[in-house]
Amino acid sequence: MAKIKKCIGCGIELQNESSEKQGFVPKSVLESRKEIYCQRCFKIKNYGEYLPVEMTKEDYRKEVGKQAERADVVLAVFDIIDFEGSFDDEILDILREKDSIIAINKLDLVPGEKHPSEVSDWVKERLADEGIAPLDIAILSAKSGYGVNGIIRKLRHFFPDGAKAMVLGTTNVGKSSIINGLLGDKKVTTSKYPGTTLKSLENIISGTKLTLIDTPGLIPEGRVSDMVCEECNLKIVPANEISRKTFKLEKDRVLMFGGLLWMKVMNSEKAIFSAFASKDVSFHETNEGRLEDLLRDHSGDAISPPCEKCRDEYAALPMKKEEWTVESGEELVFKGLGWISVKRGPLTIEVTIPEGAEIILRDAFIKPRR
Ligand SMILES: Nc1nc2c(ncn2[C@@H]2O[C@H](COP(=O)(O)OP(=O)(O)OP(=O)(O)O)[C@@H](O)[C@H]2O)c(=O)[nH]1
Ligand SMILES: [Mg+2]
Structure with a gap:
């Protein structure tokens, strides 16, 4: 039997039987060419079209587990803007066991001046908290190209005889974009939608022994971003520099991150803090008494995300209330959404958020403006 061909964009096995199923290509293409993109990759690459897939979360996990066994080193990619949202138990487990280089991507989205070495020190400490000691950390932007070649240097330094490097991470952190940067070619399929790469895919960096x-x-x-529709997901995951707004709120005032979560100030001394999220997430200040009316009348338009399409589904999610006290120099992170950074604390708040959403307290990544 002939060897099964794989799509060079997303790794899926190619087939010519059903155009409704993933991996489809016309028979003539399948038989004549060596390097082939499936119909889905063709549409993503040429028309930016989103096409849902049949793969499940578990299929992805299986594929990742298989590759982790074969790889000599793991190149783990994290999104600097949603650092905690890029954490996944399986990824952390793999990193505790295998040699790794950590790539912190999307540096271009960080507001203001932040020196890469500062980011690197902060990441090192956060990873040490998780029991992870990587070989090295690279700070980069696949978008601007900054720091991409540094990864090749690091891989060559630690593996002078060559290595198979597995690129690992949660959806949308920019794994495929980094690979294209390393290959110097836009060969692999990337897209703004999560779930672009379907199976594993090997490429050799030319002039090296690195796969x-x-x-x-x-x-x-x-992640809050996984609890809304596809369009709102795109709004929550920042594509451009994120927004930052500073607040000094009276007791009982409420700050809303769109209609996704809200926090009521509990302390009588006014604390000062900044809120960070994608520019498409609107911040609103209100009173507790007005909150319900606002959500009922404006969630989906003035207060968004969620949008009109997914607001009812979001409103039906079971919610939880959690009280948090955040000291000066600390941040409270809402996984897959954004964070607040306290300049003058302590700030005590009662956060209302879907039950499935995770909240994490950390040392400040971005110190509020003076
Ligand atoms: N601003 C910015 N966007 C980036 C950067 N790197 C990747 N992106 C964007 O992030 C989105 C996801 O990129 P991909 O490379 O497809 O991400 P991935 O990790 O391979 O995603 P999956 O295959 O779905 O797991 C795309 O819209 C990219 O353009 C970066 O350094 N800065
Ligand atoms: Mg990908």
């Missing part, structure tokens, strides 16, 4: 294995992104627990 890169692209893998599908894992979907971690607890």
Whole structure:
């Protein structure tokens, strides 16, 4: 039997039987060419079209587990803007066991001046908290190209005789974009939608003995961005520099991150803090008494995300209330959404958020403006 061909964009096995199923290509293409894109990749690459897939979260996990066994080193990619949202238990487990280089991507989205070495120190400490000691950390932007070649240097330094490097991470952190940067070619399919890469995919960096294995992104627990529709997901995951707004709120005032979560100030001394999220997430200040009316009348338009389409579904999610006290120099992170950074604390708040969403307290990544 002839060897099964794989799509060079997303790794899926190619077939010519059903155009409704993933991996489809016309028979003539399948038989004549060596390097082939499936119909889905063709549409993503040429028309930016989103096409749902049949793969499940578990299929992705299986594929990642298989590749982790073969790889000599893991190139783990994290999104600097949603660092905690890029954490997944399986990824952390793999990193505790295998040699790794950590790539912190999307540096271009960080507001203001932040020196890469500062980011690197902060990441090192956060990973040490998780029991992870990587070989090295690279700070980069696949978008601007900054720091991409540094990864090749690091891989060559630690593996002078060559290596199979598996690129690992949650969906949308930019794994495939980094691979394209390393290959110097836009060969692999990337898109703004999560779940672009379907199976593993190998490429050799020319002029080296380094093989890169692209893998599908894992979907971690607890991200707010996974609880809304596809369009709102795109709004929550920042594509451009994020927005930052500073607040000094009276007791009982409420700050809303769109209609996704809200926090009531509990302390009588006014604390000062900044809120960070994608520019498409609107911040609103209100009174507790007005909150319900606002959500009922404006969620989906003035207060969004969620949008009109997914607001009812979001409103039906079971919610939880959690009280948090955040000291000066600390941040409270809402996984898959954004964070607040306290300049003058302590700030005590009662946060209302879907039960499945995770909240994390950390040392400040971005100190509020003076
Ligand atoms: N601003 C910015 N966007 C980036 C950067 N790297 C990737 N992106 C964008 O992030 C989105 C996801 O990129 P991909 O490379 O497809 O991400 P992936 O990790 O391979 O995603 P999956 O295959 O779905 O797991 C795309 O819209 C990219 O353009 C970066 O450095 N900066
Ligand atoms: Mg990908």
